[in-house]
Amino acid sequence: MEKANDIILIGGSAGSYTLIIDMIEALPEVFSPAIIIVIHRNPKFTTKIEDTLSARLKKKIVQAEDKATILKGEIYFAAPGYHLLIEPDKTFSLDLSERVRFSRPSIDVLFETAAEVYLDHCTAFLLSGANQDGTDGVKQLQQMGSKVIVQSPTEALISTMPRHAIEANGHVEIYSNRQIISYFRNLK
Structure with missing residues (x-):
C-alpha cells in the first residue's frame, strides 16, 4: 500500500453523523486521498462505528492506530478518547493530553497537525x-x-460549529449538503 499524498479531513459533532454516512456512501469505488474523520464520541460507550459502516457501505473503514502509516484511498476514524495527530512522516499519533474545547478527539488538533x-x-x-x-x-x-x-449553517442540524468557524475565519467556502455529497461522488 502506498502512503497518501493527499488527504481529506472531516470534522463533525452533534448532527453530523448522517451527512458523514452520505459522504462515505457517495464515494466512488476507487479514490486516491486518505479520508480522516473526527466525530465527537464518548469513550465511556463502546461503539463499533467502523465495523457497522464498513458492513453497511461496503467500504473498508478503520479506526486510526498509533504509528500507523496514512495510506492512499483508506478511510479512518479517530479513536474515542484520544486526540488524533498527523506526524511529519505521514503517520498517525494518538494523544491523551487535555481536552480541547471540551473534546478529545479534537477537530482542531487533527486540522492543525494535518495542515503542517x-x-x-x-x-x-x-x-x-x-x-x-x-x-x-x-x-x-x-x-x-x-x-x-x-x-452551510442553514443546513447543519446544529449550526454553532460551522457558523463560528465562518465568523472567525472570514473567507471560507460554504457548501450545501448537496454540494458536499457531490464533491465526494466526483472524487478521484
Whole structure:
C-alpha cells in the first residue's frame, strides 16, 4: 500500500453523523486521498462505528492506530478518547493530553497537525456541531494553503460549529449538503 499524498479531513459533532454516512456512501469505488474523520464520541460507550459502516457501505473503514502509516484511498476514524495527530512522516499519533474545547478527539488538533504536514494537499470539511471545535484548525489550514469547506449553517442540524468557524475565519467556502455529497461522488 502506498502512503497518501493527499488527504481529506472531516470534522463533525452533534448532527453530523448522517451527512458523514452520505459522504462515505457517495464515494466512488476507487479514490486516491486518505479520508480522516473526527466525530465527537464518548469513550465511556463502546461503539463499533467502523465495523457497522464498513458492513453497511461496503467500504473498508478503520479506526486510526498509533504509528500507523496514512495510506492512499483508506478511510479512518479517530479513536474515542484520544486526540488524533498527523506526524511529519505521514503517520498517525494518538494523544491523551487535555481536552480541547471540551473534546478529545479534537477537530482542531487533527486540522492543525494535518495542515503542517499536508499543506495544500489537504481538503477539510467542518460540519454540524454544538461547540466551537474546528475554528482554530480552519485558520491553520487556511494559513498553510489547504482548502477548507464549511457546511452551510442553514443546513447543519446544529449550526454553532460551522457558523463560528465562518465568523472567525472570514473567507471560507460554504457548501450545501448537496454540494458536499457531490464533491465526494466526483472524487478521484
